[in-house]
Amino acid sequence: MVPVQRKTHSQTRQGRSHDALTATHAVDCPNCGSPKRPHAACRDCGYVRPGLQLKGKGEE
Ligand SMILES: [Zn+2]
Helix, strand or coil, rough: CCCCCCCCHHHHHHHHHHHCCCCCCCCEEECCCCCCCCCCCCCCCEECCCCCCCCCCCCC
């Protein structure tokens, strides 16, 4: 196959202007202070939100 018309360098770069990855958002866990993603369980303590903790304090 041969492209109908080759894209210019500028068109290629402009098209890729939306391809950048965004950094993962993180908040500090209010329970233990380690960074965690919002609405997700903390890796260290399992805290999600008040009233929901998926892992007991101190236990694995
Ligand atoms: Zn935590």
